Amino acid sequence: MTSSPVYDVVIIGGGIVGAACAAECVAAGLRVAIVEARMIGGGATAAGMGHLVVMDDSEAQFALTRYSQTLWEEVRDELPREVEYDVCGTIWVAADDEEMREVMRKQQFYSERGVEVEVLDAQSLAEAEPNLRAGLVGGLRVAADSVIYPPCAATFFVERAKARGADVFVGKPVQEITSDGVRLRDGTTISAGVIVNAAGSWSPSLTAGLDVKKRKGHLVITDRYPQFLRHQLVELGYLKSAHSHTAESVAFNIQPRRTGQLLIGSSRQYDVEESTVDVSILNRMLARAIEYLPTLGKLSSLRAWTGFRAATPDKLPLIGPVVEHPRLYLATGHEGLGITTSMGTAKLLVDQIVNRAPAIPVEPYLPARVAMIGAELAHA
Amino acid sequence: MPETVRLIVNDVEVTMPAGSMVSAAIMATGVSVFRRSVTGEPRGPLCGMGICFECRVTIDGEAHCRSCQTECRNGMDVRTDG
Amino acid sequence: MDRPRHACDVLVVGAGPAGLAAAYRAAHAGRRVTVVDDNPDAGGQIWRGEQREPRSREAQVWFERIRSVDIELIAGARVFEQNGPRSFLAETPAGVCELVFENLVLATGARERFLPFPGWTLPNVIGAGGLQALVKNGLPIERKKVVVAGSGPLLLAVAAYLRAHGAEVLLIAEQASSLRVARFGLGLINQPGKLSQAFALAKGFRYLKDCWVVAAKGEGKLESLVLQRRGKRWGVSCDYLACGFHLVPNLELAELLGCKIEDGAVSVDELQQTSVSQVYAAGEATGIGGLELSLIEGEIAGLAAAGNREDARRLSPERAKQQRFADLLNYAFALRDELKRLAAPETIVCRCEDVVLDRLRAHDSWRAAKLQTRCGMGPCQGRICGSAVEFLFDWKVESVRPPILPVRVESLLSK
Numbered sequence: 001m002t003s004s005p006v007y008d009v010v011i012i013g014g015g016i017v018g019a020a021c022a023a024e025c026v027a028a029g030l031r032v033a034i035v036e037a038r039m040i041g042g043g044a045t046a047a048g049m050g051h052l053v054v055m056d057d058s059e060a061q062f063a064l065t066r067y068s069q070t071l072w073e074e075v076r077d078e079l080p081r082e083v084e085y086d087v088c089g090t091i092w093v094a095a096d097d098e099e100m101r102e103v104m105r106k107q108q109f110y111s112e113r114g115v116e117v118e119v120l121d122a123q124s125l126a127e128a129e130p131n132l133r134a135g136l137v138g139g140l141r142v143a144a145d146s147v148i149y150p151p152c153a154a155t156f157f158v159e160r161a162k163a164r165g166a167d168v169f170v171g172k173p174v175q176e177i178t179s180d181g182v183r184l185r186d187g188t189t190i191s192a193g194v195i196v197n198a199a200g201s202w203s204p205s206l207t208a209g210l211d212v213k214k215r216k217g218h219l220v221i222t223d224r225y226p227q228f229l230r231h232q233l234v235e236l237g238y239l240k241s242a243h244s245h246t247a248e249s250v251a252f253n254i255q256p257r258r259t260g261q262l263l264i265g266s267s268r269q270y271d272v273e274e275s276t277v278d279v280s281i282l283n284r285m286l287a288r289a290i291e292y293l294p295t296l297g298k299l300s301s302l303r304a305w306t307g308f309r310a311a312t313p314d315k316l317p318l319i320g321p322v323v324e325h326p327r328l329y330l331a332t333g334h335e336g337l338g339i340t341t342s343m344g345t346a347k348l349l350v351d352q353i354v355n356r357a358p359a360i361p362v363e364p365y366l367p368a369r370v371a372m373i374g375a376e377l378a379h380a
Numbered sequence: 381m382p383e384t385v386r387l388i389v390n391d392v393e394v395t396m397p398a399g400s401m402v403s404a405a406i407m408a409t410g411v412s413v414f415r416r417s418v419t420g421e422p423r424g425p426l427c428g429m430g431i432c433f434e435c436r437v438t439i440d441g442e443a444h445c446r447s448c449q450t451e452c453r454n455g456m457d458v459r460t461d462g
Numbered sequence: 463m464d465r466p467r468h469a470c471d472v473l474v475v476g477a478g479p480a481g482l483a484a485a486y487r488a489a490h491a492g493r494r495v496t497v498v499d500d501n502p503d504a505g506g507q508i509w510r511g512e513q514r515e516p517r518s519r520e521a522q523v524w525f526e527r528i529r530s531v532d533i534e535l536i537a538g539a540r541v542f543e544q545n546g547p548r549s550f551l552a553e554t555p556a557g558v559c560e561l562v563f564e565n566l567v568l569a570t571g572a573r574e575r576f577l578p579f580p581g582w583t584l585p586n587v588i589g590a591g592g593l594q595a596l597v598k599n600g601l602p603i604e605r606k607k608v609v610v611a612g613s614g615p616l617l618l619a620v621a622a623y624l625r626a627h628g629a630e631v632l633l634i635a636e637q638a639s640s641l642r643v644a645r646f647g648l649g650l651i652n653q654p655g656k657l658s659q660a661f662a663l664a665k666g667f668r669y670l671k672d673c674w675v676v677a678a679k680g681e682g683k684l685e686s687l688v689l690q691r692r693g694k695r696w697g698v699s700c701d702y703l704a705c706g707f708h709l710v711p712n713l714e715l716a717e718l719l720g721c722k723i724e725d726g727a728v729s730v731d732e733l734q735q736t737s738v739s740q741v742y743a744a745g746e747a748t749g750i751g752g753l754e755l756s757l758i759e760g761e762i763a764g765l766a767a768a769g770n771r772e773d774a775r776r777l778s779p780e781r782a783k784q785q786r787f788a789d790l791l792n793y794a795f796a797l798r799d800e801l802k803r804l805a806a807p808e809t810i811v812c813r814c815e816d817v818v819l820d821r822l823r824a825h826d827s828w829r830a831a832k833l834q835t836r837c838g839m840g841p842c843q844g845r846i847c848g849s850a851v852e853f854l855f856d857w858k859v860e861s862v863r864p865p866i867l868p869v870r871v872e873s874l875l876s877k
Contacts, residue, residue: 039830046833082821082835151833223444223841223868224418259418264871277864286875297872300444302841304874305863399514400600401502407601412585412683419816422682424585426813426846428595429507430500431573433841433868434813444841444868448596449538451502 007033007167009353010182010192012174012206015045016150016342017331018198019157024346026164028354033190034166035182037173040158041151043200044338047307048217049255049263050150051232052340053090054142056109060316060364065337066115067360068344069144075343082152084258090145090232091120091128093252093292094137099236103140110142117142131228133294147232147255150339174199177206177328194353196329201308203332207322211370212333215311216269218282223300226260235292247271250285252292262299264289266336268309275306311335312370319348319365329353330367387456402447402458403428403435413462414447422462437461466559468534470496472767473550473563475541475715478506479753480745481569482524483760484767488567489531491768496534498552498561500867503537504528506571507591508753511598520753536561541715542873543864548740553869565740565767568716568728569760572746574706575849577797578811578819579804581678586702590620593704597627604628607700609687611635611675612707614795615646615752618663620704625666632700633668635689637707638795640671646794649787656787676804678703708795710849711747714866725749726852733774734763742767751788758784802854811854812847814840819854828857841868 009025011018014036025032036042052072054065079085094100103119110117118141120128125139162168173185181191197203197210204210235252253266267285269278282304290297312318312333322328331349334341348365351358363369384395387405394405403425406414413422414435425435430449438459439445447458472488474481477499489495497504505512505521512521528535539552539559550561574589581587588596590612597603608629610621613636621631636643650656673691678684686699711727722729722737727749734742744759751759758781765774805811807820817837825831828838828851837851838844838859843866848859865874 039833041833149836155834220871220874221839222871225443283875286871290872290875297870297875298442299871300841300868301865301871301874302843302868303839303863304865396600399503399511401596403596404600404602407596414585417583417810417813417816421583421810421816422585423583423813424683425588425596426576426592427574427589428592428599429573431842431845432813436841448599449500449502452600 005180005191005193007031007190007192009033009194009196010035010190011196011198012177012182013043013198013200013202013332014040014154014158014168014170015043015198015200015338016041016154016157017200017334017338017345018196019154019161020342020346021196021198021331021349022161022166023157024350025353026161026166028350028356030350030353032161032166033169033192034158034161035169035172035174035184035190037202038171040168040170041154043202044307044309045150045154047219047305048150048309048336048339049219049253049265050148050153050339051090051255052146052148053232053337054110054115054145055337056106057315061337062109062113063360064317064341064344064365066113067347068341071343071347072146072340079148079153079156082149083156084149084152085146086148086258087144087146088231088256089141089143090234091125092140092142093125093132093233093235094139095235096137100137102236103138106140115142116144129229129231129233131293131295132233133292141231145232147257148339153339174206177325180327193327194329195327196331196349198331200332200334200338201310203310203330207328207330210318210330210332211313212310212318213270214273214308215335216267216272216306216308217265217336218267218277218285218304218306220264220282220286220301220304222262222264223302224260225262225299228260228299229254229256229262232256233292248281250281250288252288254289254293262296264296270311275308277304277306309335309338314370316365317341317345318367318370319345320352320362320367323368385452385454387452387454387458389458390460396452400452402437402439402445402450402452402456405452406437406447406458406460411460411462413460415461465557467562468496468536468559469562470494470534471563472496472565472567472764473498473561474567474569474764475499476506476569476571476745476747477501477504477535477537478569478571478745478756479509479524480571480756480760480763481506481567482528483757484567484569484742484744484764485533486524486527486531487761487764488768489533491765491770493768496536496561496563498536498539498541500540501537504535507595510595515598524757540867540869542867542869544718551873553873558873566742567760567763567767568721568736568741568743568747569745569763570712570715570747572709572711572750573845573849575708575710575853576705576846577707577801577804577850577853578809579675579677580806580809581680581684582705583810583813584678584680584684585682586684587678588702588704590617590704590706592706593702594620594623597624603702605630606702607632608702608704609633609635609675609698609700611673611703611705613637613797614706614708615791616706616709618667618669621667622663624704631667632698633670635673635675635691636669636671637674637798637801638671642794642796643671646790649790649794674801674804675703675705707797707801709746709750711749713747714843714862716743716747717862718864718866732778733766733771734759735766740767749788750792751785752791755781755784755788797853805854811850812837812840814842814847817847822851822855828859831857843867
């Protein structure tokens with residue numbers, strides 16, 4: 001016996017991906033419920049660096065980040081002040097000739113695809129970022145990259161969805177995904193034509209067999225030093241870190257906030273469940289950062305914290321239907337690019353739900369591309 | 381131990397009793413605005429005991445020093461950000 | 463990484479009265495004692511500057527005692543992180559040092575509670591204890607016009623101190639009602655020393671009950687105040703406002719260690735032991751109760767931490783007596799509801815991030831407010847705004863993570 005669903009779509013997870021999906025769903029005329037276990041904009045959305053970047057690990061990654069960046073640029077003027085949208089740009093920093101060759105490869109890659117980039121030699125790099133150590137070889141500036149404060153962006157999307165009739169359930173953990181919706185831990189059920197698992201690093205607990213692993217990261221934020229840094233900086237070793245499947249790695253990554261505070265990262269660890277700060281990882285991460293910015297050590301730091309990214313084996317998110325379940329879709333597995341690609345994800349997800357032609361091919365992100373391990377409906 | 385200490389606050393020489401804190405030296409020059417908040421509001425000391433961070437100034441080139449917790453020393457260079 | 467290491471039997475965090483009393487008793491019992499404090503000198507708040515400018519007989523007695531035993535005092539050191547169950551890291555101007563101990567006494571004291579009202583962020587609007595501290599640290603206050611406001615007997619002590627240093631104290635605005643303050647005075651009948659002290663302090667001041675500041679005004683700094691009392695409002699010109707609403711315990715280190723907190727204070731047994739073994743707490747951190755209570759608690763904690771539980775127990779009756787004063791204090795000067803409505807929608811509540819009341823009100827918990835507005839994410843780490851929102855919204859302000867005070871990035875590079 002089935003009753004007609006209350007909603008067209010129920011989205012599990014109020015992080016930036018779930019929030020962006022909710023906004024896109026209502027924009028497409030769907031009745032939407034969003035269910036968040038803790039707080040809107042929590043999870044990795046709250047913990048991570050809010051960068052909006054293009055990436056070139058693969059054509060699919062580039063397509064999704066580029067598409068998403070365009071969408072962010074389109075919505076930029078509507079975002080409230082507290083989203084702190086700042087087009088500071090990224091500089092990929094080359095410490096040796098090998099990394100400089102990578103700079104040239106990126107320059108070609110991006111130029112061929114219409115992304116404006118600029119190669120910096122040692123001197124231009126020093127002029128662009130005077131606090132970088134001497135002896136670096138150069139870098140690649142990507143001027144259109146930006147930073148935001150993600151929790152407020154998530155709230156913006158949720159408020160937008162609410163304004164058009166979406167129902168928002170906060171502080172309501174989902175116990176399980178059922179055949180026609182979700183059952184909450186408090187016993188209530190929400191039925192929907194489509195269920196979207198956008199629960200980030202918690203998504204495998206709701207969908208068994210999902211190959212999404214927690215990848216822990218560390219961050220430190222400093223006090224205000226307004227002239228210290230102008231661009232987001234990333235070492236070219238970042239890619240080596242993001243690529244690898246080894247247990248733990250650190251890479252230099254730093255981001256300025258509008259107030260002049262600096263967000264220092266990054267680290268990656270698999271197979272760690274505790275959210276406590278790992279002193280040895282923090283050491284390595286900060287030591288690496290100080291290698292690039294020698295005067296960083298003297299700056300005052302206010303907080304250190306961790307977060308969990310949701311990582312997939314092929315570094316691409318899962319956006320689309322789960323073959324084994326008639327109503328279930330995934331929007332998860334965004335690793336370190338969730339903020340950027342939340343908007344592209346939302347579009348591609350809704351394209352598939354309402355059968356609309358997507359702006360970029362969806363195949364690379366389909367859940368069907370990866371085998372689910374013992375696929376079945378799961379209990380939380 | 382010397383009875384007084386001479387330091388420079390915003391390029392002005394100030395003489396203070398030994399053991400005074402930099403916050404007192406700043407206020408002795410008639411300055412009430414120690415720094416600006418994130419939205420540009422003028423701010424000065426609030427708690428006097430090192431926990432509010434509103435008394436921060438640059439001392440000998442180092443930013444964000446809590447002036448209420450820093451003893452005046454001979455030759456110290458203090459800059460407010462009013 | 464080479465880092466100075468201080469090992470001791472008893473580590474005392476906080477060199478105020480409770481900490482000094484604990485250190486003395488533990489050292490006198492033969493233990494190796496180290497005292498560490500963030501301030502440049504020992505004395506905490508109430509005995510700030512005592513070593514340079516002696517004013518209190520009692521302080522002098524205790525400093526003399528401290529000098530008579532072998533104690534290592536590390537001033538200007540902020541404990542910011544644990545380095546194992548029996549080890550802390552503290553930052554000094556020179557770098558990071560390690561403090562290794564067997565037993566710990568937390569004497570982290572209290573801070574003033576500040577409540578937001580229009581204009582409270584103007585320069586020269588300062589805490590009551592705050593202005594006293596600044597004057598003790600050398601701020602010239604002669605001939606300056608000062609209004610003292612807020613709540614608690616501290617206001618009287620501050621007014622007297624400021625006047626003794628040449629300030630013109632225009633009035634003391636106490637938010638508690640005359641009835642409550644009178645009851646407090648009557649309650650002191652059993653402690654004649656305190657009673658006469660209170661009377662002496664109040665003498666010669668315009669001491670207005672049922673009175674509070676509703677706004678501070680001025681261009682770039684304080685110029686005048688608007689006061690309210692029993693339905694009437696009036697303006698007062700002044701140079702400084704010394705305003706604080708009672709005290710709240712400093713709990714960050716206790717929370718970091720996992721000590722049980724109850725009613726906003728560290729929970730202790732009759733030997734001042736916390737819920738964590740070999741960790742003791744004494745003084746205002748265990749509940750606001752004034753100087754005498756802090757001293758006796760410190761002595762008990764020091765004796766207990768040194769293993770001398772018998773002598774520690776002998777001090778229980780004295781502590782019980784002082785606890786009655788503490789209870790009286792907290793009742794008499796409880797904060798009235800009107801103070802929750804002083805802030806306007808555009809009044810800043812979080813000073814570090816300039817978050818106004820209106821934005822905070824949109825949330826139903828500290829965590830959500832913090833995430834969405836960044837309230838509490840500044841250098842004060844929620845110490846100022848947290849105490850305010852606990853009163854304003856009945857929010858529970860949640861526990862801390864290291865570093866529990868801002869430290870240099872390189873100080874986080876530990877081994």
